[in-house]
Amino acid sequence: MSKMMVFTGNANPDLARRVVRQLHIPLGDAYVGKFSDGEISVEINENVRGKDVFLIQPTCAPTNDNLMELVVLADAFRRSSASRITAVIPYFGYARQDRRPRSARVPISAKVVADMLDVVGVNRVLTVDLHADQIQGFFDMPVDNIYGxxxxxxxxxxxxxxxxxxxxxxxxxxxxxxxxxxxxxxxxxxxxxxxxxxxxxxxxxxxxxxxxxxxxxxxxxxxxxxxxxxxxxxxxxxxxxxxxxxxxxxxxxxxxxxxxxxxxxxxxxxxxxxxxxxxxxxxxxxxxxxIAPVVAEAVRRISNAESISAMFR
CATH class of the missing domain: 3.40.50.2020 (Rossmann fold)
Structure with missing residues (x-):
């Protein structure tokens, strides 16, 4: 039995459905909503123990809601004993804040997001056309930047x-x-x-x-x-x-x-x-x-420990 499971938040469920159709697997069952005060509420509705989990969630607008959905979902998977968590972030928000121009008193927000993903237990990141390739260096985990x-x-x-x-x-x-x-x-x-x-x-x-x-x-x-x-x-x-x-x-x-x-x-x-x-x-x-066929093929290759770079030769 395959250990691959694909889940999504509310950022782009249509893309997630297209990806799982390409992979010929069902979309994982998870509730992602809000409490009455606006806080993100998440519950995984099926067993993910020992599974290879892929979480599809671009951090597009509303950026902060979608980012929080991503990190609390990842935390839920980690606490539910998933064997590996890959954050599939087709669009990586905050990527344009990747340096301190003119030594201004500003954050490097792309690094902050990378640290957040690391803290909640994400093991790997898959993204599409990262705004700057060097952002991969902000992560202490493998990052696959595939091309559109x-x-x-x-x-x-x-x-x-x-x-x-x-x-x-x-x-x-x-x-x-x-x-x-x-x-x-x-x-x-x-x-x-x-x-x-x-x-x-x-x-x-x-x-x-x-x-x-x-x-x-x-x-x-x-x-x-x-x-x-x-x-x-x-x-x-x-x-x-x-x-x-x-x-x-x-x-x-x-x-x-x-x-x-x-x-x-x-x-x-x-x-x-x-x-x-x-x-x-x-x-x-x-x-x-x-772009679902490209994302799905990358997900399949990661799950099967195959080369990603071979997709673009």
Missing amino acids: SPVLVDDIQAQRFENLMIVSPDIGGVVRARAVAKSLGVDLAIIDKRRPKANQSEVMHIIGDIEGRTCILVDDMVDTAGTLCHAAKALKDHGAAKVYAYCTHPILSGRAIENIEGSVLDELVVTNTIPLSAAAQSCTRIRQLD
Whole structure:
């Protein structure tokens, strides 16, 4: 009998159901709710003693509720004698707080979250497109950072775009965009931007000839969509024929939907690491891809002690 069991909190139960369908196993039975005062209430409703438990819970909005669900669930599994607990965190919240810029008096919140997971008994973390690879070093446990790019690349190929060029929306995303461009065998352009304040961006300069090209912006996440919308305008101002954006994590906070609908961006393609809000689902310029097969295969490989890196060779 397989020792693998998969559970979920309330952050993204649809993704969890898709993953277990791929694995041909039932979703584990656990109650995750709230007490009358708002505290998280959890109870595992089946035996997990000696089991290889995978807990699927992105720490997306409401970030703090979802994070607390994750840690108290993990604690419940540890106290119920699970043999191993793998936190499957498709979107790792707080990842952007990974350093102290200019030695400011601020926390390194990504490290705090890593410590929390360690304290409650998580043995391993599986995540998708971590914002910065070096965050893996915050953990005193194995971290598998799998990539959403195969799902994005497959869809780009299926669309049969003509005269295609991949574009990195900033200098920091060049490695990610270059990998996608290499997979597709197409050219790469880079946008050099300045960010005057938090959640605002200003496009400054385009490196590369995008005249008449179909441009695809590639990034790990889309938050307020300010970067992508400004980038799309800059690209079209410089002669791009079409501009699409492919991003793994659809955070879509604040005025993101309004920004997208009021922009020259032709389409935003995202995955389901984070569930879309009703407004995002009704936006005709947003399309969502399913990353469950990739997550499920990674879960299967971890449970069977197989290579994860072999998935991306």
